[in-house]
Amino acid sequence: MAANSHKDLSHTPKHIALTILGTGFFVVLCGLIAFPVLAGLLASFRPGTELIRRGLSIDLNPKTMTLANYKYLFGGNVDSRKYFMWYKNSLVITIVSVVLTLLVCYFVAYGLTMYDFALKNFLFTLVLATMMVPFEILMLPMYKEIIKLGLIDTYTGVIITGLCSASTIFFFRQYLSGLPRDLLSAARIDGANEYAISVSIILPIAKPAFASMGILTAMGSWNAILWPLLVLKGAEKFTLPIGLNTLLTPYGNNYDVLIAGSMFGILPIFIIFLLFQKYIIDGMTAGAVKG
Amino acid sequence: MKSKNFLYSQKVAPYVFVLPFILSFVVFWIYPLITAFTMSFQDIGAIKSEWIGFANYTKLLKDKVFLIAVSNSAKYMFFTLVLLIPFPMLFAVLMDSNIVKAKGVWKAILYMPALTSVVISGTLFRLMFTEYKTGQMNLITQALGLGTYKWLKNGWSGMLALLVLACWRWTGVNMLYFLSGLKAIDTSLYEAADIDGADAKQKFWYVTLPLMKPTTIYVLTISVYAGLSMFLESFMLWAGNSSPNNIGLTIVGYLYKRGIEKNNMGYACAVGVVLLIVALIINFTQLILNGTFKKEE
Numbered sequence: 001m002a003a004n005s006h007k008d009l010s011h012t013p014k015h016i017a018l019t020i021l022g023t024g025f026f027v028v029l030c031g032l033i034a035f036p037v038l039a040g041l042l043a044s045f046r047p048g049t050e051l052i053r054r055g056l057s058i059d060l061n062p063k064t065m066t067l068a069n070y071k072y073l074f075g076g077n078v079d080s081r082k083y084f085m086w087y088k089n090s091l092v093i094t095i096v097s098v099v100l101t102l103l104v105c106y107f108v109a110y111g112l113t114m115y116d117f118a119l120k121n122f123l124f125t126l127v128l129a130t131m132m133v134p135f136e137i138l139m140l141p142m143y144k145e146i147i148k149l150g151l152i153d154t155y156t157g158v159i160i161t162g163l164c165s166a167s168t169i170f171f172f173r174q175y176l177s178g179l180p181r182d183l184l185s186a187a188r189i190d191g192a193n194e195y196a197i198s199v200s201i202i203l204p205i206a207k208p209a210f211a212s213m214g215i216l217t218a219m220g221s222w223n224a225i226l227w228p229l230l231v232l233k234g235a236e237k238f239t240l241p242i243g244l245n246t247l248l249t250p251y252g253n254n255y256d257v258l259i260a261g262s263m264f265g266i267l268p269i270f271i272i273f274l275l276f277q278k279y280i281i282d283g284m285t286a287g288a289v290k291g
Numbered sequence: 292m293k294s295k296n297f298l299y300s301q302k303v304a305p306y307v308f309v310l311p312f313i314l315s316f317v318v319f320w321i322y323p324l325i326t327a328f329t330m331s332f333q334d335i336g337a338i339k340s341e342w343i344g345f346a347n348y349t350k351l352l353k354d355k356v357f358l359i360a361v362s363n364s365a366k367y368m369f370f371t372l373v374l375l376i377p378f379p380m381l382f383a384v385l386m387d388s389n390i391v392k393a394k395g396v397w398k399a400i401l402y403m404p405a406l407t408s409v410v411i412s413g414t415l416f417r418l419m420f421t422e423y424k425t426g427q428m429n430l431i432t433q434a435l436g437l438g439t440y441k442w443l444k445n446g447w448s449g450m451l452a453l454l455v456l457a458c459w460r461w462t463g464v465n466m467l468y469f470l471s472g473l474k475a476i477d478t479s480l481y482e483a484a485d486i487d488g489a490d491a492k493q494k495f496w497y498v499t500l501p502l503m504k505p506t507t508i509y510v511l512t513i514s515v516y517a518g519l520s521m522f523l524e525s526f527m528l529w530a531g532n533s534s535p536n537n538i539g540l541t542i543v544g545y546l547y548k549r550g551i552e553k554n555n556m557g558y559a560c561a562v563g564v565v566l567l568i569v570a571l572i573i574n575f576t577q578l579i580l581n582g583t584f585k586k587e588e
Contacts, residue, residue, distance in 0.1 A: 015390070022390035026397040029382070033459060034400055036415040037407065039427075043418075054425040056418040104311045111308025115301065123309055130320050134520040134570060136543045137563040140550045141326035142319060164315035194304035223408040225523055230551065241410040248414065248530045262411040269406045277399060284464070285471035 037266070044069055044263045048256030069260035079257045085236060086243035087265070089155075090222060093239060097159050097221040098214050104163045105213070106206065109172030110198050114184060124173070130166045136226070143230050153233040161227065168213050171283060175209040176202070212283025215276050222269055240265050331564045335556040347561035357562065359537045360545040361569075366450060367541065368518025371457050375465050376510055382462070383469035384499060398470075401463025412460065413527020417443070420452045420528075443529060449538040456524050461517075465510055472506030473499070508581050512574060519570050522547065542566045 039056040045065040151157030187197045225241045247254040333340045419427040420442040429439040442448045484494045522543035550559030
C-alpha cells in the first residue's frame, strides 16, 4: 500500500473509490479528535454556570450564545487581572526557558560533536542515561534541593532544572554531526578562536535545529504543570496552567473565566504550531528513525 | 594572558562547552537520584531524619492503596501499548499511501491535542464523561437505550476515560513518529517486492513492519515510561488527586500524595524507587527481546 505509486492507475474507478474511503477515514478520525476542543470553544460562548449543569453540550442555537465570558475575561476586573498576570508569567518563563535551554544545549552538543576528547563517549552515555529515569522519581529530592538552594517560589527554580534537556542535546548533536568539520579548520586558519567559531560560524548554520527545538521547548514550557506546581507557591507567580487549575473548584463559581481562559490559553501555541509545523515534526521525530 | 590561551586551546574548549551539562548532571540528576535512594531508607522529619532500613519498603508491599496504584498504572500502560502502537502505525501507513488527499490538514489536526495543556484537555474530558445526562458519553448510552452511567465513579469506566484521553492526546503524535519511520524506508525495496509479485498485505508484513522496527522500539520505550509514570491525566480528570475508591490513582499519584500532600518524603521516595526499578526492568526486557543490544552484523 505504502508505495503504490503507479500513475496509470490513479483515475480508475477503483482508485477513486479507495481515495474516498481513505480520505473519509481521516475526515472521521479528525472529526473525533477535534470534537472536544470545538465543543470547548462553543461552551466558551455560553454562561459558565451552564457548563456545570449541562456539561459540554453542543447547542448551536445562536440566541443562547454570548460573548459574556470573553467580555468578563478582558474586562479589567479582579479575575481578569489575575488571568493576565498568569498569562504574562507563563510568557516570561517560556521565553527565558527557550532562550537559555537552546543556548545551553547547543553548546553542550557542540562540545560533544565537534571535538574528540577523552570523556566524549562517556559524557554522551550520561546524556542518554538521564533519559532513562522518569522525572517524577527525581521530583521530590529536587523539590527539597530547590528549597535548600533558596529557589522555592522563584522562576529560576522552575527554569534551572530543565536547562540541560537530554533530548534537545541529542537533537542538536544529530544535526551538528551532519556538518563537515572542515568548517572549523578553515575558520581556525583564519585565526578565529574556538568559541567565536561556535557562535559566528556554526550557530547560524544550525538555525533550523534552533527552530525545531525552540518550538518544542516552548510547547513543553507553556504547558508544564507538575514542576511549576511544586515550585511556585504564591498566586502572583503562578503560570497559566497552574492558575487555571486553581479555578477548578467543585463549586464551579469560576467556570466562566476557566472556559474562556482555557480557550484563549491554547491560542499562542496553536498559532506557533501553524506557523512552524514543519520544524515541529522534524524535531519531534528525530529520535524515532535511527532509534 | 597565559590562562586565556589555556582556555582557548582545542584541548580545553570541549570541556568548557560541556561544563553546563556536567554541572546540571551532578546537581539536578545524580544528586537527586542518590537522595531518592537514601531518603527511601529514612523517616524524613521536619527537623531531623532517621535511618530506618527497609521499613518503608516492607510497609509498601503491604500497603493496599499502593497495590491499587501499581495495578492501575500497569493496566494503563498495558492498554496504551495495545491501543497506541498498532493503530497509529496503520494510520501512518494509510496516510503514506496515495489514497489520502489533503494530508497536511489531517496531520495538523491530529497533532493539535498534543499542543493542548492537560489542564484544559482533562477538564474537557471530565465534562464529556460527566454522570449528568448531557455529557457526551451519556448521550451515546442514552441513544442506545442504556440510560446514564457514572463514568468517573466506577473502576472500568474510569480507566476507559483515561484511555480515551490518552488515545486522543497521543494517536497523532505516534502516527507522526511512524510516518517519519516510513519515510526512511528505501522505496526501491517496495519496487523489488512489486517485481516479486507481492501484494499490499505482503509488502506490509515483509517490508514495512521489519523496517519500522527502530521506530517501533522508540515508540514502545517512550510509551512504557509515559504509561508507568502517568499522573496529570488522572489528576485533571478527577479534578485533584483523589478519585472514588482510588480508581484513578497511579504510582506517581501515590508518590505525590505521600510526599507532597502528606509530607511523608521517605515513604514517597520508596514509591519512586519501586517505579524506577519496574520501569527499568520492563524497558530492558523489551530492548533485549527486540535485540537492541545485539552487535550489528
